[in-house]
Every structure is written in C-alpha cells, then in structure tokens.
Amino acid sequence: MGDVVSFKQARKAKARAAKETQAAANQAAFGRTKAEKAADAAEQARKDALLDGAKLTDS
Numbered sequence: 001m002g003d004v005v006s007f008k009q010a011r012k013a014k015a016r017a018a019k020e021t022q023a024a025a026n027q028a029a030f031g032r033t034k035a036e037k038a039a040d041a042a043e044q045a046r047k048d049a050l051l052d053g054a055k056l057t058d059s
Contacts, residue, residue, distance in 0.1 A: 032040075
C-alpha cells in the first residue's frame with residue numbers, strides 16, 4: 001500500500017506552492033525598479049514623438 005499522508009501537511013504544502021507561483025508572477029509584473037520604469041516611459045515618449053512627427057495631416 002501507499003505511504004501514510006497527513007492531509008493537513010499536504011494541504012499546507014499545496015498552499016505554499018500556490019503562493020510561490022503567485023509571488024513569481026507578481027515579481028515579473030510589478031518587480032521593476034524606478035529606473036527601469038523611467039527608462040521605459042522615456043522610450044515610449046520617444047516612440048510617441050517619432051510617430052506624431054510622421055503624421056501627414058492633423059485630421
């Protein structure tokens with residue numbers, strides 16, 4: 001037969017694993033430094049200015 005498993009420990013281990021995956025997702029989404037955010041904003045502003053400068057008409 002199989003090993004004896006404590007449901008309490010298994011449930012806690014599953015919850016820990018879920019929290020770790022959520023933490024990894026949050027780090028990817030929100031874990032940027034202020035300098036990285038500023039650099040991205042400056043790059044986006046440069047792209048917007050380049051695109052706006054290439055407009056043919058204002059309509």
